[in-house]
Amino acid sequence: MAITPLRCNLRQGGCYRSYRNGSIYWSTATGAHMTVGAIAGRWASLNWERGFLGYPTTDENCTLVNSGCVQKFQGGRIYWQPNTGANPIAGGIGFHWDQTAAERGPLGYPISGENCALVAGGCVQNFQGGYVYWQPSIGSHAVHGALGAKWVQMGYELSPLGYPVSDESCGGTPLSCSQYFQGGTITWPTFAGVSVTPSPSSTGVVVNKRRPNSPMNQTPPDLVWVGSQLMRSEAAWQFSQLVSGASAAGVPVTTVSGFRSYDTQVGLYNSYVSQYGRAVADTISARPGFSEHQTGLVMDVGNPNGACSLQACFENTPAGEFVRNHAWQYGFIIRYTWANDWATGYTYEPWHLRYIGVRTATDMHNRGYQTLEQHFGLAAAPTY
16 A cells, blocks of 8 residues: 655656555666565665665565575665675675675675775675675775684784785695785684784784895885984884883883894894804894894884893883883884793893884784784794
């Protein structure tokens, strides 16, 4: 039974009439189609035919898996399923979801609409089994399963990995799966379950005795001065914020050693070898090409009066206490922590700050991770 008269003052000359259990919409481009129930309600929330979906182009189809329904519109579709409610899907994300077998694939039904408020113009849509991300420069890619869980744990697109640039790829014997991101790769299975390999240019790059700089003699292109030392620009800005924060707390922090070139490390390492021998030198200094200082993401810090400079007792000085308690808030970690030389290969250095980004440093702080090797699921590197 109709409850409104026929009204034909809609967009593009369309018409509708409401009935007790729904409505019928008509336009010259689409013909007449019913809208009912939860799908009709979701369409209404998106501004009916005036929204991005436009007019319905089919009636509702409720023959999908797991009691699902779908209705097609000019600009996309709305899916409904008892456990997910009604959600629209459209554009590049919808196209990619279709390529994964849509609701029949590993992602299942959408559980949200599209959110396009992400960094760098990105969008995401949540599904029962994972996510599909879209960003203008990389297109659409799905993240799900163990690899997706690790990416989520690290901070989504705000982590050093950034957005996915591929879908998961699995093969080989034994089976191995990998997925590529803007800033590196996630692989499963490994000795640690899921492991992350940040790219050499990423702020999350891991340099240790088994993972040299790439290339060995690299010099980052974005070095800037911070105090008397050089750092990569992002790290330098955050370090200046750390110094300001410490100053506001009445604690002066000074720079001791930032970026070191390959050639500088050659001289430094050789001097330690001549003083202490190679075995001891390898516990206190990196071999050329294997130094974190070469990444431009490291700053050795000290007290202006030189108290306990580059010594373990630095931890109990004002500057040492401040960085131990607050460095993570600015995106830095103490890279070589107490009693973790089995993983890092180096003795305790409470003055050695490594920039990894606020999101990652916060995650490590909250989870109690002591080393980058732990955080990224990488093998320990006590020796070369």
